[in-house]
Amino acid sequence: MEAQKLYRLPKLEYDYNALEPYISEELLRLHHEKHHAAYVKGANTIIEKMDKARTDNADFDTKATFKELSFHIGGQLLHSLFWENLSPASKGGGNPSGTIAKLLDEEYGSFERFKKIFSQTANSVEGSGWAALTFCMGTQRPMIMQVEKHNTNVYPMFRILMVLDVWEHAYYLDYKNDRGKFVEAFWNIVNWDEVNSRLEKILNS
Ligand code: MN
Numbered sequence: 001m002e003a004q005k006l007y008r009l010p011k012l013e014y015d016y017n018a019l020e021p022y023i024s025e026e027l028l029r030l031h032h033e034k035h036h037a038a039y040v041k042g043a044n045t046i047i048e049k050m051d052k053a054r055t056d057n058a059d060f061d062t063k064a065t066f067k068e069l070s071f072h073i074g075g076q077l078l079h080s081l082f083w084e085n086l087s088p089a090s091k092g093g094g095n096p097s098g099t100i101a102k103l104l105d106e107e108y109g110s111f112e113r114f115k116k117i118f119s120q121t122a123n124s125v126e127g128s129g130w131a132a133l134t135f136c137m138g139t140q141r142p143m144i145m146q147v148e149k150h151n152t153n154v155y156p157m158f159r160i161l162m163v164l165d166v167w168e169h170a171y172y173l174d175y176k177n178d179r180g181k182f183v184e185a186f187w188n189i190v191n192w193d194e195v196n197s198r199l200e201k202i203l204n205s
């Protein structure tokens with residue numbers, strides 16, 4: 001039996017109650033241990049089925065399989081990035097500094113204006129999806145985008161600097177249907193050092 005190369009649920013770098021009062025312990029635990037874990041399991045189940053098909057030299061429904069696989073891998077990737085661009089409430093949020101601060105000022109005029117546009121982007125995602133701050137490798141400029149579900153509108157040329165999950169499962173337990181209030185709360189727990197570090201890695205690569 002070959003060694004299994006599969007996805008794993010990453011551990012959070014902070015306690016489940018560290019994002020309170022902006023995200024409750026109950027919500028974060030559920031989001032990580034149930035929702036994120038389900039995408040990891042979903043992706044691995046499909047990969048194992050494809051492995052079995054190879055062993056059996058059998059065909060599989062490539063269209064349906066790769067569509068579903070893309071969804072689950074997107075869920076795994078975006079949630080992993082999301083946890084890392086959040087920071088315990090005691091040291092999160094505030095204004096960015098360094099390279100990311102300069103980039104956002106240049107592109108959007110001011111940090112406040114960037115925040116407003118990003119919030120509007122998150123609030124206007126239709127159905128389930130994400131708001132993402134990306135960096136376009138083609139223009140070398142930041143670009144705010146909406147990701148539908150976990151995988152639609154994700155392109156290799158747009159590298160992800162920061163994401164915000166606006167699926168209902170990300171906020172309903174704490175905020176009911178008030179997504180806007182959740183998006184406002186998000187600004188208190190952004191890990192700007194992580195966002196800046198992602199940008200610098202891209203610029204220096
Ligand atoms: Mn989620």
